[in-house]
Amino acid sequence: MKRAMLHTRDFRWTSISSTLLPRLALAKEKPDSVILGITSTGKANIEKYQHLAKECIETAPKPNDIRLFWNKAGFTRLALIQLGENTNATSVRTAAASAAALLKKNGAKNIAVDDMGHPAAAAIGAALGTYDFSLRRDQLALTQNNSRTEKKDLFGAEPSEPVSFTHLGDETKKDDFHTGLIEACAQNFARSLMECPANYMTSVQFCDIASNVFKDSSKVNVLVHDEKWIDEQRMNGLLSVNAGSVIPPRFLEVRYQGASNADDKWLALVGKGITFDAGGISLKPSANMKEMRADMGGAAVMLSTVFAIEKLQLPINVVFVTALTENLPSGSAQKPGDVIFMRNGLSVEVDNTDAEGRLVLADAIHYVSEMYPTKAVVEASTLTGAMLMALGTVYTGAFVQGEELWSKIDQAAKATDEPFWRMPFHDAYLKPLTKSSAADLCNVSRGTGGGACAAAAFVKCFLANKDDVFAHLDIAGVMNKKVNAWDFDGMSGRPVRALIELARLYAEARL
Numbered sequence: 429m430k431r432a433m434l435h436t437r438d439f440r441w442t443s444i445s446s447t448l449l450p451r452l453a454l455a456k457e458k459p460d461s462v463i464l465g466i467t468s469t470g471k472a473n474i475e476k477y478q479h480l481a482k483e484c485i486e487t488a489p490k491p492n493d494i495r496l497f498w499n500k501a502g503f504t505r506l507a508l509i510q511l512g513e514n515t516n517a518t519s520v521r522t523a524a525a526s527a528a529a530l531l532k533k534n535g536a537k538n539i540a541v542d543d544m545g546h547p548a549a550a551a552i553g554a555a556l557g558t559y560d561f562s563l564r565r566d567q568l569a570l571t572q573n574n575s576r577t578e579k580k581d582l583f584g585a586e587p588s589e590p591v592s593f594t595h596l597g598d599e600t601k602k603d604d605f606h607t608g609l610i611e612a613c614a615q616n617f618a619r620s621l622m623e624c625p626a627n628y629m630t631s632v633q634f635c636d637i638a639s640n641v642f643k644d645s646s647k648v649n650v651l652v653h654d655e656k657w658i659d660e661q662r663m664n665g666l667l668s669v670n671a672g673s674v675i676p677p678r679f680l681e682v683r684y685q686g687a688s689n690a691d692d693k694w695l696a697l698v699g700k701g702i703t704f705d706a707g708g709i710s711l712k713p714s715a716n717m718k719e720m721r722a723d724m725g726g727a728a729v730m731l732s733t734v735f736a737i738e739k740l741q742l743p744i745n746v747v748f749v750t751a752l753t754e755n756l757p758s759g760s761a762q763k764p765g766d767v768i769f770m771r772n773g774l775s776v777e778v779d780n781t782d783a784e785g786r787l788v789l790a791d792a793i794h795y796v797s798e799m800y801p802t803k804a805v806v807e808a809s810t811l812t813g814a815m816l817m818a819l820g821t822v823y824t825g826a827f828v829q830g831e832e833l834w835s836k837i838d839q840a841a842k843a844t845d846e847p848f849w850r851m852p853f854h855d856a857y858l859k860p861l862t863k864s865s866a867a868d869l870c871n872v873s874r875g876t877g878g879g880a881c882a883a884a885a886f887v888k889c890f891l892a893n894k895d896d897v898f899a900h901l902d903i904a905g906v907m908n909k910k911v912n913a914w915d916f917d918g919m920s921g922r923p924v925r926a927l928i929e930l931a932r933l934y935a936e937a938r939l
């Protein structure tokens with residue numbers, strides 16, 4: 429009854445998906461601004477602009493120095509950037525991000541980007557470097573019965589329009605530039621999903637967005653499963669975490685069938701979908717708790733990865749699943765000491781309600797590995813604070829079962845500058861979790877250290893076949909810190925581009 433009433437009046441139920449849907453930043457109009465790269469040896473990538481090289485070397489003497497001109501070479505704004513002696517994908521991504529951010533700050537709307545010999549990297553740098561996040565009041569007004577419609581963001585500032593881009597350079601490289609824009613668009617989509625306040629980003633909203641993203645695609649099926657289905661599936665991990673929330677859980681299943689052979693095995697993607705994590709009865713401290721709106725970062729990066737895979741029409745079958753709920757304290761919330769019987773039949777004692785991610789992941793991992801013949805199951809989650817302690821904000825911790833999968837992840841990481849550090853899967857980490865007198869497993873171990881390793885060993889127990897090729901990616905550390913020039917000072921959307929590259933490697937291996 430309580431839920432039915434909320435349905436009619438609560439803004440949390442009204443769609444904001446049009447605000448958050450990914451938008452490919454491909455310019456249709458004539459560019460007002462331009463980025464041009466010049467090497468330290470005085471060579472312009474584009475012959476037509478060679479005459480500007482001397483000016484660049486003189487006024488921007490060090491690599492990554494930028495000189496901004498007004499009304500020059502046919503553009504309102506011209507950014508000359510010094511590239512150093514040699515360029516590679518990383519240096520071009522950095523250069524494009526820095527120059528595009530500067531142009532945007534100076535009012536650019538439509539930027540022609542010199543590909544600097546690395547078209548995908550130039551597009552990615554420019555599109556990631558100009559990202560920002562705002563929810564516009566006029567888009568939210570309808571949902572809150574608010575008659576005000578002025579175009580201000582929630583904080584009263586004028587929202588900045590997104591910048592768009594055109595390719596400048598060797599015409600035959602145009603497609604690579606477009607591919608780069610798609611990948612950056614996917615990462616920006618993940619950033620927006622993670623940034624979105626939790627009162628708008630609920631289990632229901634997340635599914636609504638997924639349905640809208642793929643509504644015109646003939647190769648994607650979006651299945652939104654409700655509480656009744658979740659109950660029939662015996663996903664008690666998800667139901668138990670959801671018990672403290674007035675918003676019902678959802679189980680989202682997105683299938684992309686791109687392989688020419690319908691029997692091709694699936695690349696299964698699993699993401700943690702806790703739309704807000706207060707910790708439950710084991711309440712978190714209030715400092716920085718607002719960041720826990722991004723505890724659905726795993727689901728956000730996986731949905732965005734499927735978005736890019738579909739846009740790129742990769743010849744591969746991919747299924748993405750996520751169990752979506754909030755984790756809140758209330759009179760009906762799960763309690764420390766509760767015992768849950770999981771989908772695979774194992775019983776779990778909930779010693780700490782803030783270790784809820786592994787409970788919802790356990791049911792999702794078991795479901796997908798039981799229902800689909802998979803070539804690999806790859807799961808991403810903002811799972812443990814211990815991961816941040818171990819690797820800081822630079823590396824994603826990768827727990828991997830299967831050498832071929834690890835070699836692909838490593839290759840994808842190096843191609844995209846989204847680094848992964850291999851962490852250990854070892855059954856010994858599970859031992860302290862089996863000490864419960866009430867259940868097969870406890871959801872936390874105390875005083876043993878290695879919290880990220882114990883969590884990894886826990887989720888691996890729920891594979892339907894214990895030898896399945898499997899990766900658990902703990903992205904808690906890389907959730908929201910600025911490391912590179914193309915990073916945004918907020919939720920990172922990492923490691924979307926590495927995951928797209930991983931899918932591409934699997935697709936190519938098949939061909």
Ligand SMILES: [Zn+2]
Pocket residue numbers: 705707755781782783784785
């Ligand atoms: Zn938690």
